[in-house]
Amino acid sequence: MQDDLFGSPEAPTPPVPSRHSTRPTKADAPEAAEHAAPPAPRKRSSRVTAMAHDDALTALAAALPRQLRLGTSSWTYPGWKGLVWEGEHSDTQLSKQGLAVYAQHPLMRTVSIDRSFYRPLTVSQYESYASQVPDDFRFVVKAPSVVTDALVRSEDGRGRQANPAFLSPELARSECVEPALQGLGHKLGALVFQLSPLPLAQLDRLPLLLERLRTMLLALPALAPTAPDGVIAVEVRDPEWLTPDFAAVLREAGATYCLGLHAKMPPLQQQLPMLRALWPGPLVCRWNLNPVHGPYGYEEAERLYAPYDRLHHPDLPTRAELARVIAGITRRGQNAFVTISNHAEGCAPLTVRGVAEEVAAVLTAAPR
Template structure:
C-alpha cells in the first residue's frame, strides 16, 4: 500500500492553490499547510453544555421509538438524513420546517437511543469543509458514528444537469487525489472518531463503461489502492456501493478483498435482491468476514420520485417489506456474533417511514442476539 501512504504524505505537505473567492490562508481558520494546522487530528475537546433556547428542536417526549429494545454498541441503526417535518411525534417535538431541522435537528435525533448513526447524504452533492463536519460531530454523543457519502465529483462518471441527465464526461471520476483532498481528509479531521464508513456510491454508469466491466473494475481497484489506509492515527473504513448490477461479480469481490474495501449492501431497484447481495458479500469475506454496511434505500419496484409521492410525509409504514427486514436482521446478528461492527441506514422510501422501519428491524435483531 505504498501508493496510499505516499499520496497521504504528499497531500499533507503541500499548499493548496489559492482561490480568488477565499480569504488569504493567514486570515481564515484552517488555511495553509494541512500538516501545520493547529488542532488537526487532535483529541476532541469536551463538549460544551448549553441550555435550551427558544427555537431549539427538542426530541419527541412520547414516541414509539423510545420503546425500542437496546442493541449492542457495535450494532448501529440510523436513517438517511434527519430533517423531515413528518417525523413530528416520532423524532421531534412539535412542528418545524425542514430548514430548521437541517440546522438544529441532529442533536434531538441523536438523543433517541435507537438512532446511533445517520447517513450524511448532503456530502454526495458537494464537498463540505472540516469545520462543517466538526459542527455535525459536536451535535451527537460519544459512540455515535456517521455513514458518510463521498461526493459525486469522484463517484459519478458524468456531469449531470438539474434533471439528473448525464451531459459530459466527468474528468475527476475516480480521481484519488481529489477524493482525499476534498473528502477523506476533511471528513476525518472534522468527525474524528465519529467517522464511520466512507461510502463511495458509484452513480449509474454509461453503457460504454459497463460494457468493459473488467477495465472498470481495474480502475476502481487502482483508485481504492491509492487512498490512504491511515490518517492522523485513524484508519478509514471505505465501502463501495453500486447502481449497476452487472458489476456485482466475483472479479469485483476479489478487487475489494485485495484493497480492503467493504461492499456496501445497497437495496435499490437497480440492484439485485438482498439475498444475492448477501451471497456476494460472503464471496468477498471468505473465511475472514469484515464489518457490515447496509443502506436500505428504496422499495423494490419504485423510482425515487414515485416512492416519495406515495410515502410523504413519512410518518407511517405504507409498504412493509418483512422479508428484507428478516434477512437484514439475520445478517446484523451474524456479523455481531462474529465480532464485527454493523451500520444499517434506512431511507423513508424503503417502506414509508425510516424510523419505524428501524424500530421493527431492531426488534427482530434483538430477538436473535438475545
C-alpha cells in the same frame, strides 16, 4: 465461511407486524362532525426538543448489540414529529437543530450524510456535525458525485457527458476522505463511494473500470488510527459489478462492499455472496428504495410517502433477512452500519424500529 453467518438461503416466514410498525392513517380516525370547526393553526416552536420515549423503546435499544449502529438517511424531515422530536418544525430549522435531537433517540446511533454527495463538505462542516452527537455515535458519509458519477450531471440531475474526474484518486482523497477524517475524527464510521448507474458503453468495459477503482482505493489514506471503526465501502447500482474480480479489488484495498437495497439491484439474498467473499469484515448497508417503485422510482416514492410520517409499504421479508445478516455479523464481533431511507417503506424511523425488533428477536431465539 459458513453460510449460517448470513442466514440460510430460504427466507423466513414474514413476521406479523408489531404494534410499533405503522401509524394511524386518516381512514383509522372517526369521521369528523359535518359542521366541526376547522382546526387551529399549529405553531412552530423556536427550539427542537426530543420526543419522550417509552420504556419499550429503551429496552429494545438495550437488547441490541453494541456493534450495531442503526440510523436513517439525513434527519431534516418535519413529518418525524412524535417519532424523533416534538412539535412542528421546518426542514431549515431541523437542518440546524435536528441532528443533536436525532442523536438522543435510543435507536439512532448513526446517520448518513447525504448532502456530501451533491457538494463536497469542508472540515469545519464535518466538525460541526461531530460536535452535536455523543462520543459513541458514528457517521456514514457519501463521497461526492464528482468522483463517483461516470457522467457529469446537468441541473436536472441527468448525466450528460463523460466525467473526467470519475474515480479520481486525487479528488477522492482531497474532496472526501481527508476532510471527513479530519472533521469527524473517531466518529467517522463508513465512507461510501456510491457508483451511480453506468452508461452501456462503460458497462462493456468493466475490467478497465475495476482497475481504475483499484487505483483509487489503494491511493486513499488509512482511516485508522484516527477512526478505528472507519471503513471504506463501495456501493454499486449495476448488478454487473457483482463478480469475484470486484470482490478481489475490494479485498486488496481493505475496503468492503456496501449492501445496497435498491430496486436496481438484486434482492438482499443474491448480494450475500459478495459479503461472504470479503469475510471477515464489517457490514455497511444502505436501504434506499422499495422495489414496488421500480429502479427509477424516487420521485414516485416522494409523492406517495411525503411527509414520511407513516409506513406505506412495509417490507417484512427484507426486514427479516436483514436482521439475520446483522445478527450473524455482530455476533462475531464485527461492526454493522445500517442506514435506512424514507423511501424504503415510507417512514425511516419506523423502519429502523421494525428492523431493531427483528434483530432482537433473532438474537433471543439463537442458541446460547
